[in-house]
Structure formats: C-alpha cells, structure tokens
Amino acid sequence: MVRVLGILGSPRLAGNTDKLLDRALAGAKDAGAEVEKISLCDLDISGCIECNDCYETGSCTIGDEMDIVYAALERADRVILASPMFFMGVTAQAKAVIDRCQCYWALKYILKERFPRLENAPARYGSFIGVGGTSGEKLFEGTMLTLKYFFDAIDAKPAEEFYVLVRGVDDKDDVLKRDEALHAAYESGKSLAQLK
Numbered sequence: 001m002v003r004v005l006g007i008l009g010s011p012r013l014a015g016n017t018d019k020l021l022d023r024a025l026a027g028a029k030d031a032g033a034e035v036e037k038i039s040l041c042d043l044d045i046s047g048c049i050e051c052n053d054c055y056e057t058g059s060c061t062i063g064d065e066m067d068i069v070y071a072a073l074e075r076a077d078r079v080i081l082a083s084p085m086f087f088m089g090v091t092a093q094a095k096a097v098i099d100r101c102q103c104y105w106a107l108k109y110i111l112k113e114r115f116p117r118l119e120n121a122p123a124r125y126g127s128f129i130g131v132g133g134t135s136g137e138k139l140f141e142g143t144m145l146t147l148k149y150f151f152d153a154i155d156a157k158p159a160e161e162f163y164v165l166v167r168g169v170d171d172k173d174d175v176l177k178r179d180e181a182l183h184a185a186y187e188s189g190k191s192l193a194q195l196k
C-alpha cells in the first residue's frame with residue numbers, strides 16, 4: 001500500500017491550506033493509500049544551525065520534534081507539502097523543515113548514501129499545495145526552485161503536474177467558495193497515490 005504524508009506548513013489550522021490538504025489526503029485515501037498528516041504548528045522545530053554534524057553522520061543532532069517529521073518522511077512514498085505564501089515563499093514553519101532536511105542532502109551528496117527506505121518500497125514522489133491572498137503571476141515562482149531542491153534532498157521526484165496552486169484566497173474560509181480548487185486538490189491527491 002502506498003503511504004502518503006501530508007505536511008501542513010500553515011500556522012492557521014482549518015484555514016485554506018489545511019482544507020486543501022485534507023481534500024488531497026481524502027483523494028489519496030479513496031485511491032487506496034494509507035495517509036498521514038503532520039501539522040507543523042503543533043511541533044517545536046528549530047531552524048538548521050549549520051553545525052554540519054550531518055556531514056559526518058547523515059543525520060541531525062539537534063534532537064527536537066523534527067525527529068517526528070524525519071520518521072514520517074522515511075515512512076512515506078508520497079510527500080505533499082502544503083503552505084500558504086508568506087512574503088512570496090513558504091511559511092517559516094515549512095522552511096524550517098526544508099532546511100532541516102540538509103541531513104538528507106549530506107547523506108546523498110557528501111556521504112553518497114541512499115535515502116533510508118524499506119526494501120521494495122514504491123517510488124517516491126513529492127507534491128505541493130500552495131495558496132496566496134494575491135493573484136500575481138509570479139506568486140509561486142521562487143517557491144518552485146526551493147521545492148525542486150527540497151524534493152531532490154529527500155529523494156522524491158517532483159510530481160509538478162499535480163501541484164495545486166491557488167491564488168486569491170485570503171480569509172480563513174475563502175477556499176470554500178472555490179469549488180474548482182477543492183476539486184483539484186482531491187484529484188491531485190488521488191492521482192499522486194495512483195502514480196507508479
């Protein structure tokens with residue numbers, strides 16, 4: 001069974017990003033996947049401190065609740081990062097998690113070891129749900145580059161065709177007026193779970 005992990009980077013629980021992520025996870029579940037969700041605002045996660053311990057070991061020595069995320073990332077076959085745009089990038093909570101994946105970057109590029117996985121596990125893919133209050137064409141542009149390198153570090157192929165990017169939602173329930181976005185999130189989760 002494919003395992004899909006949804007990581008909620010929004011600090012606003014039950015807001016637009018949370019609702020879209022729930023729809024995506026519902027789609028994945030309906031496609032037969034096992035789903036897991038982590039809300040980063042419930043966890044105490046420090047930023048990366050560039051101690052470079054991971055260059056020797058491939059793992060992080062900080063020892064905080066990022067350990068919960070590491071364990072979930074290593075169980076997952078599909079990873080959906082969901083974040084609103086804050087100042088044209090992902091939230092601080094989501095960026096802390098991305099930066100803390102430096103240990104996987106070190107594992108791959110310095111220690112030349114494989115991402116920790118179970119034998120015969122399905123292919124790994126990464127997807128993204130992004131929302132923003134404005135409608136600018138370039139709203140997600142910078143984030144796309146961050147995601148490319150994040151997914152590379154965690155050894156997940158970016159499933160860009162299933163990214164859900166929603167502009168013009170600002171108040172907490174705005175996305176409820178956007179049936180097409182909720183539908184797209186559901187279908188995206190379903191398709192992601194069905195990828196071979």
Ligand SMILES: Cc1cc2nc3c(=O)[nH]c(=O)nc-3n(C[C@H](O)[C@H](O)[C@H](O)COP(=O)(O)O)c2cc1C
Pocket residue numbers: 010011012015016017018084085086087088089131132133134135139169170171172
């Ligand atoms: C600190 C902060 C910075 C924001 N920066 C942007 C931004 O750069 N571009 C944008 O379109 N919306 C921006 N927004 C609006 C949020 O992306 C928007 O309200 C979104 O719907 C919040 O998602 P949520 O409901 O999941 O919390 C910002 C909001 C906050 C609180």
